Amino acid sequence: MHVQLSLVCEDAGARPDGRVDVTGVFHDLAAPGFPAKQARMVFVTVIEWGRSDAGRHRFRVDLMTPDGRKALTVDGHTDVERVPGDRPPPRTRLILPLEEVIFPVPGAYRFEIRVKGRRFRGPSLFLIAADPVAGSVR
Numbered sequence: 001m002h003v004q005l006s007l008v009c010e011d012a013g014a015r016p017d018g019r020v021d022v023t024g025v026f027h028d029l030a031a032p033g034f035p036a037k038q039a040r041m042v043f044v045t046v047i048e049w050g051r052s053d054a055g056r057h058r059f060r061v062d063l064m065t066p067d068g069r070k071a072l073t074v075d076g077h078t079d080v081e082r083v084p085g086d087r088p089p090p091r092t093r094l095i096l097p098l099e100e101v102i103f104p105v106p107g108a109y110r111f112e113i114r115v116k117g118r119r120f121r122g123p124s125l126f127l128i129a130a131d132p133v134a135g136s137v138r
Contacts, residue, residue: 001053003113004091005046006122012042012095020044020093027123029103030130036103043096045113045122047078048089054082059115061096061122066107072098078115103127 010024022044029038043061056079063072078092103109106129111122 001047001049001116001118003045003120003122004048005044006111006113006120007044008111008123008125009042009044010040012044014093014095018091018093020046020095026125028126028128030128031103031106032130034103034105034127034129036127038098038101038103040097040099041101043074043094043098043111043122045094047092047094047113047115049080049091051083051085051089053080053090053116055080057115059094059113061094062112062114063101064110064112065104066109067105071104071109072101074098 007022007025009022009026012020012022014020056077058075058077061074062070065071074096080090080092083090106127108124108126110124113120113122
């Protein structure tokens with residue numbers, strides 16, 4: 001099992017053929033002040049499973065603040081199907097819309113993905129203070 005893809009974007013959707021459409025991938029956000037609120041963003045990750053991983057698995061996604069505290073947690077589960085060896089490995093495509101996300105302070109935030117007792121590094125976001133009058137970064 002491994003994380004095949006992990007990102008934050010403006011919007012994403014899954015196609016019936018297993019493809020994921022992603023729009024507006026970003027790594028940085030500017031805010032006029034803190035705490036800051038992001039009205040909407042989408043967390044996307046694809047987990048590729050081993051052949052022996054069939055069954056239901058719980059997962060957790062945490063957004064960690066610059067000082068290592070949890071700013072947001074999403075818990076859920078995924079059902080992994082058994083597939084024959086001549087087919088592609090099973091994959092879970094998580095597309096999690098996140099609304100009204102609060103960022104308490106500027107700095108480096110990161111997502112962590114926990115599944116089957118393992119922790120995987122997800123995407124990072126850097127929050128910066130912007131000059132609210134000029135719209136420039138301080």
